[in-house]
Amino acid sequence: xxxxxxxxxxxxxxxxxxxxxxxxxxxxxxxxxxxxxxxxxxxxxxxxxxxxxxxxxxxxxxxxxxxxxxxxxxxxxxxxxxxxxxxxxxxxxxxxxxxxxxxxxxxxxxxxxxxxxxxxxxxxxxxxxxxxxxxxxxxxxxxxxxxxxxxxxxxxxxxxxxxxxxxxxxxxxxxxxxxxxxxxxxxxxxxxxxxxxxxxxxxxxxxxxxxxxxxxxxxxxxxxxxxxxxxxxxxxxxxxxxxxxxxxxxxxxxxxxxxxxxxxxxxxxxxxxxxx
Amino acid sequence: xxxxxxxxxxxxxxxxxxxxxxxxxxxxxxxxxxxxxxxxxxxxxxxxxxxxxxxxxxxxxxxxxxxxxxxxxxxxxxxxxxxxxxxxxxxxxxxxxxxxxxxxxxxxxxxxxxxxxxxxxxxxxxxxxxxxxxxxxxxxxxxxxxxxxxxxxxxxxxxxxxxxxxxxxxxxxx
Numbered sequence: 001x002x003x004x005x006x007x008x009x010x011x012x013x014x015x016x017x018x019x020x021x022x023x024x025x026x027x028x029x030x031x032x033x034x035x036x037x038x039x040x041x042x043x044x045x046x047x048x049x050x051x052x053x054x055x056x057x058x059x060x061x062x063x064x065x066x067x068x069x070x071x072x073x074x075x076x077x078x079x080x081x082x083x084x085x086x087x088x089x090x091x092x093x094x095x096x097x098x099x100x101x102x103x104x105x106x107x108x109x110x111x112x113x114x115x116x117x118x119x120x121x122x123x124x125x126x127x128x129x130x131x132x133x134x135x136x137x138x139x140x141x142x143x144x145x146x147x148x149x150x151x152x153x154x155x156x157x158x159x160x161x162x163x164x165x166x167x168x169x170x171x172x173x174x175x176x177x178x179x180x181x182x183x184x185x186x187x188x189x190x191x192x193x194x195x196x197x198x199x200x201x202x203x204x205x206x207x208x209x210x211x212x213x214x215x216x217x218x219x220x221x222x223x224x225x226x227x228x229x230x231x232x233x234x235x236x237x238x239x240x241x242x243x244x245x246x247x248x249x250x251x252x253x254x255x256x257x258x259x260x261x262x263x264x265x266x267x268x269x270x271x272x273x274x275x276x
Numbered sequence: 277x278x279x280x281x282x283x284x285x286x287x288x289x290x291x292x293x294x295x296x297x298x299x300x301x302x303x304x305x306x307x308x309x310x311x312x313x314x315x316x317x318x319x320x321x322x323x324x325x326x327x328x329x330x331x332x333x334x335x336x337x338x339x340x341x342x343x344x345x346x347x348x349x350x351x352x353x354x355x356x357x358x359x360x361x362x363x364x365x366x367x368x369x370x371x372x373x374x375x376x377x378x379x380x381x382x383x384x385x386x387x388x389x390x391x392x393x394x395x396x397x398x399x400x401x402x403x404x405x406x407x408x409x410x411x412x413x414x415x416x417x418x419x420x421x422x423x424x425x426x427x428x429x430x431x432x433x434x435x436x437x438x439x440x441x442x443x444x445x446x447x448x449x450x
Binding site for chain 2: 012013016017020021023024025026027028030031032034035038039042
């Protein structure tokens with residue numbers, strides 16, 4: 001208490017000054033039209049700015065949720081793309097509404113573990129598994145890129161063999177010349193793949209777009225993979241083609257697992273032929 | 277001596293207030309001076325209080341005088357704020373202008389006591405600070421900085437002339 005009194009005696013002048021000026025300020029903004037309006041608009045401006053800052057800061061915390069929602073919505077949208085449908089109508093002039101049957105479904109998933117690409121493992125782990133409908137043999141894609149093929153699943157997780165894996169062969173085509181081959185990784189840079197089994201009678205030029213062919217039931221037709229950067233006629237009647245990937249697979253976080261709804265039927269048919 | 281200063285100050289308080297709100301206000305309204313040239317002389321009361329007057333007392337008196345002027349000018353808080361500011365900076369200005377031999381704290385800072393060469397600087401600095409604060413509060417936004425400076429300049433010229441006239445005519449000792 002004595003300290004407070006001392007403080008007041010020492011700084012009383014300044015305290016009184018601020019007190020009186022505070023009263024004056026209050027009177028000014030309360031009872032003078034012009035000052036009142038300036039005060040209101042200024043304080044509104046500052047409060048508005050502060051609220052704005054607050055909101056933009058707070059919105060960071062919900063970013064992950066929003067991203068998840070967008071991811072799921074993207075999967076839905078991809079489901080409605082042309083290449084995920086099986087066209088059941090025979091004639092183009094009749095186009096009944098039910099002639100489109102969903103043939104592929106997209107399961108959004110996050111990459112939760114990666115090994116070094118280009119080494120021995122070349123696999124990634126996703127946070128979706130059997131309970132979400134993930135099965136071995138399903139393809140994994142991102143926007144403008146193929147990631148790999150699911151090789152093993154548990155209830156909650158799945159293991160994906162990436163395109164850099166030795167055993168991974170993706171059926172890819174060059175739509176411009178209607179030729180297809182298989183995309184394999186031959187130990188180049190991680191953004192460059194090789195396209196095998198394109199016959200030399202076709203005219204391959206650099207810059208041609210490479211897409212999934214749709215001939216294997218793992219991927220729908222027409223997912224962009226990359227572009228031809230190098231093409232040379234090899235000795236075995238096949239081209240020696242290098243493909244630059246459109247998307248850097250090593251950095252992806254969100255992927256889509258492709259659930260082929262008609263895959264079993266397709267496989268059954270081909271297996272039956274082999275058995276005969 | 278002590279009581280006479282109180283009486284003098286009280287009389288000065290009333291007369292300057294009446295002079296300000298009934299005569300000077302009408303004069304500046306007459307030439308539309310309320311646009312750029314306000315004549316504000318009442319702070320002379322604050323300037324002329326005895327040097328030893330406690331700062332708090334000066335501020336309270338200034339607040340009261342400013343509020344009284346505000347009642348007539350219909351601008352609550354404006355003159356009071358400027359007056360309190362003047363009262364607050366008064367000891368600083370007095371300290372700044374301190375002559376080599378120092379002050380006699382019982383005296384008032386008047387022309388008769390400290391001479392014209394001291395008083396004109398003191399009055400000029402104090403009036404400029406007062407008017408600068410007053411017009412800052414009147415415009416209330418740094419957007420109008422040009423207006424603030426122009427009004428302060430013109431009002432200073434007119435008010436300073438009036439103030440010196442009063443000091444020369446009455447030449448108060450305290």
